[in-house]
Amino acid sequence: MVILFEKSIQIIKQHQSETGAYLASKNFPTYQYCWLRDGSYIAHAMDIAGEYESASAFFCWVGRTIQRFSYKVDEARFRMAEGLPMGKDDLLHTRFTMDGEEVYVDDTWGNFQIDGYGTWLWALNEHIKKSGEIDILQKLKEPIEITVRYLELVWKLPNYDCWEEHPEFLHTYSLSTVYAGFHAAGELAHSGGFSHKNILVDNLADEVRKFILDFAVKDGRLVKYFCPPDTKSDTQLVGNNGVDASLMAVAIPYQMFMPDDPIILATIKAIEEELHRHGGGVYRYMDDVYYGGGEWILLTAWLGWYYTSLNQVDKAQALCEWIESQADENGWLAEQVSDYVLYPEYYAPWAKKWGPIAKPLTWSHAMYIILMKALNKG
Known part of the structure; x- marks a missing residue:
């Protein structure tokens, strides 16, 4: 649906600050910040839609933010070398205000999430390929190198996953972003004509x-x-x-394994059987109780994106049409759809705590754009 495609671009632009940061959702108080994870996918969607200026502004905002807090990387390296304890705010955060400041409104928030940094490197490299904006790398050289040093330092440390849960574990999704980030850093160094001070990023990617x-x-x-x-x-x-x-991200877009690799095929089969409601959308995981555990727009688009990589166009188109059917009269796509939640008893407590489900969610609109372009529409 071309109308929703164009509306999605408009909504993302309306959620972008003059600083370059993307709001996750302006109508949902808890999401009135910019996450590196969400923002990097949003920037990628804008790139493939030809909105290079918007994407470039985001990448530069991230660069400035990383430089602002780069001292944390050196301090973390010292603490780890000396065996000193690490506080929850001693590592780089994953969400920031529009001005690039850390967020401290909730002391319980899990700030240590490594995936956004890997995704930023990957998305920046894709931006260079699509836009040809090589000059941007001169101003982003230092942030790129800081990010590589940071990921080299922390990728084996337990951290919060992309759903901001389970800090006691290592997460396959997050590690796939690190893998892609290291690969991207090598290509960015080549494109920009600079090195990473003896960090062999390709070897690091292979190690991951x-x-x-x-x-x-x-x-x-x-x-x-x-x-x-x-x-x-x-x-x-x-x-x-x-x-x-x-x-799904391990294959698309990060290509740690190809989409037709037996490991990926088996993983997708499990997702289809356990998490894809027939005729509907995709759940995060079976124990999800957040707003009862609904079907996520962005994950439904992601599964469609994966299907296009195998030329399974009919499957991808069906998911695209389901997503389009979920848009409201304003053309807004929510974070999740609550018609068939996994745990209905949990919906009301979350709604009481944070209000209605986030809508519009810019990440949802971004993934819809990505799916539409993968289907050669829009």
Whole structure:
């Protein structure tokens, strides 16, 4: 639907600050910040829609923000080398105000999430390929190098996943973003004519991939999370570790494994069987109680994006049409759809705590744009 495609671009522009940051959702108080994760996918959507100026502004905003807090990387390296304890705010945050300041409104928020930094490197590299804006790399050289040093330092540390949960584990999705980030950093260095001060990013990417093969594959498919391998726990047995829809990213877009790799095919099969409601959308994971655990627009688009990589156009088109049917009279797409929630008893407590489900969600609109372009529409 071309109308919703154009509306999605308009909504994203309306959610972009003059600083370049993208609001996650202006109508949802808890989401009135910019996440590196969401923002990087939004910028990628704007790139493939030809809105290069918007994407460029975001990448530069991230660069300035990383430079502002770069001292944390050196301090974290010192603390780790000396065996000193690390506080929850001693590492880089994942969400910021529009002016690039850290957010402290909720002391319980899990700020240590590494995936947004890997995704930023990946999305920036895609931006260069699509826009040809090589000159931007001169102003982003230092932030790129800081990010590489940071990811090299922390990628084996337990951290919060992309749903901001389970800080006690390592997460397959997050590690796939690190893998893609290291690869992207190598290409960015080549494009920009600079090095990473002896950090061999391609070797680091290979190390991450081997780590995933060693610890994150069970019964022929990827697992959602696993224990750090230096603990006494069995890395393959971490309790209730069902499939998570975010695992699609390991293939699309990060290509740690190709879309037709047997590990990916087995993982997608589990997602289809456990998380894709027939004729509907895609759930995050089976134990999801957030607003009752509804079907997520962005994950439904993601599954369609994956299908296009295998030329399964009919499947992708069906998901695209379902997404379009969820847009309201304003053309807004929500974070999730609550018609068929997994745990209805949890909807009301979340609504009482934070209000109605976030709508519009810019990440949802971004993933719809990505799916539409993958289907050669829009």
